[in-house]
Amino acid sequence: MQFSSRFTIATHILLCIAMFEKETKVTSNFLSGSINVNPVIIRNILGSLSSAGMVGIKQGIGGAYLAKPAEEITLLDIFKAVEKEESLFHFHENPNPECPIGRTIHSVMDGKIETIQSAMENEMKDITLSRLLEEAKEKM
């Protein structure tokens, strides 16, 4: 199991917007060229980022722009915009309540699963789009 590439594509999209929106019109075709993915997929992901309030999209004329400062966009925001599941873990549905373990496993594991997911999300929360952009510029 892996997370879908929507997460890295969405991050790529936002980096391109932050980098190029001043100098050119960032359309789904432009992004498609940088990311090497079908423009329809780009438009769908852009739609998720727009619903989440991270970007705006110009109807008719075309082009996307950041709807909030790059300092205020984190990897967690991006992740949640494109991965809709609340819990990362799929718990088997019907453990047998007549078994001592089956009866208690949820109350034991649910908290652990939350802790694990939080550890991941906290790490994501600390990485902003502006920091990614800075690092990208350094490496150019």
Add this chain to the structure above:
Amino acid sequence: MQFSSRFTIATHILLCIAMFEKETKVTSNFLSGSINVNPVIIRNILGSLSSAGMVGIKQGIGGAYLAKPAEEITLLDIFKAVEKEESLFHFHENPNPECPIGRTIHSVMDGKIETIQSAMENEMKDITLSRLLEEAKEKM
């Protein structure tokens, strides 16, 4: 996207073995009854746990047993036994090297992704089977 239920099923399996191996023969049918999942799926997951050195399985006679102390089995061990992908994240394959962002995104993001995954794995590493068993016994 969610992790498959193999992880929680595998944890359930190990808890049942740790709990019951002294008093009864823990077969795939027994486990199937507690977990409420087809015995063939149990046997496949048991095979992964066996390959990873966590359990042994008695041929012919039947029954699984812990192959190492419960104190030395962590959620990370279990997770890695049943989820084989190295990276949690699927990176889009062919960013355009002629685009400044496309050219640098891998060197910027690869480290971040590792950090995020490590945060999750460190949390998993701290939770042992023996601790889960203790907590389950408390709640019974």
Add this chain to the structure above:
DNA sequence: AATAGTTGTAACCTTTATTGTTACAACCAT
């Protein structure tokens, strides 16, 4: 030696998610 309960595995099936594609109506600056 035959039996009976297991395990390991092959061979299917269904369902769902991902990714890709074409097509086209709706939109709007020029």
Add this chain to the structure above:
DNA sequence: ATGGTTGTAACAATAAAGGTTACAACTATT
């Protein structure tokens, strides 16, 4: 009015998850 866009529908292909039946191979017990 035009032309470049966006949003979305409608497909299709592939892969993974989860389930099921079937059966050969194994081994303690009788």
